[in-house]
Amino acid sequence: MLQLLWLLLELLNNPTAPMIEITKDIERALKKYPTLQYVQGTGKPFIAGSFIAQSKVDNIDIETYEIKMTIPPNYPNAFPRVWETGGKIMPRNATRHIYTDGSLCLGNMIDEARACRNGITLTWFLDEILNVHLCREFVREETGKYPTGERSHDAEGVWESYYEILGTTDKLKIFNELELVLSHHHIERNSSCYCNSGKKYKICHSRIEPKLLDVGREKLKQIYDYLKANTQ
């Protein structure tokens, strides 16, 4: 998805937030966003209320969205899930970056994994991810177009990230690269590369590896499996 978001995440390359105490994290966020509330009903607790999307350029309130948000078990190493419940982002499908369960697509797997690798805070998520997303949705609603281009939804959006990272749109080649990197560990820098290019590792795959493995090896495998399952 979102070029802008991608850039933003690149720039921030998320802070080294240590494992945070989630309750305190939520409390801090709700202090900053008093129109959101923590709801502890009979089911799973969630956060709900009004979220005022604000332009960061001039701090002007742009639009108020009713949202519901849940904190996933792997938080803070994953984004919260967010539903826009007021009917302002319609239709609820891929054209508006909405998953089949109705939740908002707030970044593709790679962007999210990069941002969350060291953990996030809810305040950061609301400020930098949800606010940016809703501002873009507002512009989309008003003008029919997203402001700075967009990544595709679902698997194609992940592919687009790899097109940029690897400089090719050949999906077979990309699968091969992912398989190579996943099946090898760092080797002696001066030995010949495991890809059989005939080059030394230090001027071959040692350069590509960090760009693919910055999400972590386990996550890279998940992304690989996801692409395998979702690509014809």
Ligand SMILES: [Zn+2]
């Ligand atoms: Zn190589």
